[in-house]
Amino acid sequence: MKKLINDPADVVKEALAGFAAAHPQIRVDHTHRIVYRAEPARLGKVAVVSGGGSGHEPMHIGFVGAGMLDAACAGEIFTSPVPDQMLVATQQVDNGAGVLHIVKNYTGDVLNFEMAGELATALSGAGNEIQVETVRTDDDVAVQDSLYTAGRRGVGVTVLVEKIAGAGAEQGRPLAEVAAIARRVNENGRSLGVALTSCTVPTAGRPTFELADDEMEVGIGIHGEPGRRREPHATAAEIAELLVEPVVADLPLRRGDTVLAFLNGMGGTPLIEIYLMYGEISRILAARGLTVARSLVGPYVTSLEMAGCSLTLLRLDDELLSLWDAPVTTPALRW
Amino acid sequence: MKKLINDPADVVKEALAGFAAAHPQIRVDHTHRIVYRAEPARLGKVAVVSGGGSGHEPMHIGFVGAGMLDAACAGEIFTSPVPDQMLVATQQVDNGAGVLHIVKNYTGDVLNFEMAGELATALSGAGNEIQVETVRTDDDVAVQDSLYTAGRRGVGVTVLVEKIAGAGAEQGRPLAEVAAIARRVNENGRSLGVALTSCTVPTAGRPTFELADDEMEVGIGIHGEPGRRREPHATAAEIAELLVEPVVADLPLRRGDTVLAFLNGMGGTPLIEIYLMYGEISRILAARGLTVARSLVGPYVTSLEMAGCSLTLLRLDDELLSLWDAPVTTPALRW
Numbered sequence: 001m002k003k004l005i006n007d008p009a010d011v012v013k014e015a016l017a018g019f020a021a022a023h024p025q026i027r028v029d030h031t032h033r034i035v036y037r038a039e040p041a042r043l044g045k046v047a048v049v050s051g052g053g054s055g056h057e058p059m060h061i062g063f064v065g066a067g068m069l070d071a072a073c074a075g076e077i078f079t080s081p082v083p084d085q086m087l088v089a090t091q092q093v094d095n096g097a098g099v100l101h102i103v104k105n106y107t108g109d110v111l112n113f114e115m116a117g118e119l120a121t122a123l124s125g126a127g128n129e130i131q132v133e134t135v136r137t138d139d140d141v142a143v144q145d146s147l148y149t150a151g152r153r154g155v156g157v158t159v160l161v162e163k164i165a166g167a168g169a170e171q172g173r174p175l176a177e178v179a180a181i182a183r184r185v186n187e188n189g190r191s192l193g194v195a196l197t198s199c200t201v202p203t204a205g206r207p208t209f210e211l212a213d214d215e216m217e218v219g220i221g222i223h224g225e226p227g228r229r230r231e232p233h234a235t236a237a238e239i240a241e242l243l244v245e246p247v248v249a250d251l252p253l254r255r256g257d258t259v260l261a262f263l264n265g266m267g268g269t270p271l272i273e274i275y276l277m278y279g280e281i282s283r284i285l286a287a288r289g290l291t292v293a294r295s296l297v298g299p300y301v302t303s304l305e306m307a308g309c310s311l312t313l314l315r316l317d318d319e320l321l322s323l324w325d326a327p328v329t330t331p332a333l334r335w
Numbered sequence: 336m337k338k339l340i341n342d343p344a345d346v347v348k349e350a351l352a353g354f355a356a357a358h359p360q361i362r363v364d365h366t367h368r369i370v371y372r373a374e375p376a377r378l379g380k381v382a383v384v385s386g387g388g389s390g391h392e393p394m395h396i397g398f399v400g401a402g403m404l405d406a407a408c409a410g411e412i413f414t415s416p417v418p419d420q421m422l423v424a425t426q427q428v429d430n431g432a433g434v435l436h437i438v439k440n441y442t443g444d445v446l447n448f449e450m451a452g453e454l455a456t457a458l459s460g461a462g463n464e465i466q467v468e469t470v471r472t473d474d475d476v477a478v479q480d481s482l483y484t485a486g487r488r489g490v491g492v493t494v495l496v497e498k499i500a501g502a503g504a505e506q507g508r509p510l511a512e513v514a515a516i517a518r519r520v521n522e523n524g525r526s527l528g529v530a531l532t533s534c535t536v537p538t539a540g541r542p543t544f545e546l547a548d549d550e551m552e553v554g555i556g557i558h559g560e561p562g563r564r565r566e567p568h569a570t571a572a573e574i575a576e577l578l579v580e581p582v583v584a585d586l587p588l589r590r591g592d593t594v595l596a597f598l599n600g601m602g603g604t605p606l607i608e609i610y611l612m613y614g615e616i617s618r619i620l621a622a623r624g625l626t627v628a629r630s631l632v633g634p635y636v637t638s639l640e641m642a643g644c645s646l647t648l649l650r651l652d653d654e655l656l657s658l659w660d661a662p663v664t665t666p667a668l669r670w
Contacts, residue, residue: 272350273346275392
């Protein structure tokens, strides 16, 4: 294992130290491993909180800032944060308008966020309750249940949910409405990924799985968990078809629909290949009569050094489009 | 070789197609492989042009936009663009105030940009000459001469030169002044990189160099060309010392100096490791009495899927700082 690390057990702690040094506009609670907006949101704004295992950077810590997340909790690599982290984050960011938890559908994350939400409500004083709503993302069409989930896994759509719900919160909408927007994004988004190589969890010290030199894993999970099937390594054009077809069929998208296309790099694949793949995706979507109104191309939900990519398509309506376009100021997304 | 590509010979062409689809605000001339700002700059603004071999994305194509480059020429992977590309780009973007060429110090790039500059001047009508100034970047302290250069290689500082000179041009400064700013950035910037793994050029189909499982290459070039020495793989803290010491000594930086610290990911290293490394760098710089006024952390000058990082330190003065902070709107840098 060759990595830019010290002790494998200290990776998350030390990466948060570097993140804090690199982004002085963001506040890091090192005790609880929570990343906050340095400028507190205004009174009456719904707070948006997410979090999950580390190793997917920039998700989630890179999405903290105006127009997106108020706080993100960082777990160990590929391991859910604990309820205490989510509780502290929730108590810190509540501004009286309630807190939305955005949770990727993995059993550990779901249970821990659930417990944190219950504790936040129970511990808040009478007449001063913290309202918590939870939205789960489960956009991965690869498998129905998986190693770490009941139901589908939450992957790429999480970025879009965080951005769009964050914009809704910034507009001053009430908690129920922000949660409804977040659910609408999840319901209208689907994803599928492919891996060319494995990732290596630092404390494990060896690749999570083995792939032969001429194989790829279609439907890979973002922790290296198994996908739908192994196939011989194919061309970018063939892989693009493999990714588009199940995503379009599952939603389903119909000729004339307008979408946001998010092509995500898994971490180890160079940007030039991600752009090349996006060219193929874009061509196929046009041939299917779909209009790509917006795109996001690059490594946003990584799996350590895994090589590969994932495609997320989100069916857009005018409101989602306008919330997507709203200003955002975070380390990883900014416009 | 497992990559998200079709025919290895078509990688650059197809990646530009994807880039164009992903960034409709940028115009791509596919015949000449030039990326332009879609909105032409105002009359009287000095135009800033760069370019080089592909495989380093987002450099340079991702830096085209308001406040940075007016055009970027994309060569084949790790191969200089040809003079014709640079000539066409220069003619297209000249607004009457002249054109600055920012050229990384590699023999092919230097000769081709030189020829393009001469042609641009020679071909422009009498009384209507295109003025061209050229600034070479040569910030890599690793080696004095190298496989592809006479003199030092141009690496990470190129991003800073493009940003800061671009801001100067945006302010309406004359060509000589924009060129002087660019030279000042280069003179005050130094870099050093380390690789943990090789890259693989698609048309070659095999790794550019071999590194044992317990080795790293200190002073690596961005095309995988040899560095200073091979060493046993070390901890992040040790690697940070290896990078900081020669950069600080070469400038030299003195206690009390203010710097911009740019920690660059080489392409295959996950962001969590880059943040971790930046924590180490930041700690060492503070211990040496250096003030980090600004930082840039992430993969900006990549070498395909090479794992590793490079450190660039730029000694700042008030003017350079204010030009760095000026607004920029490009696919890869935006604030």
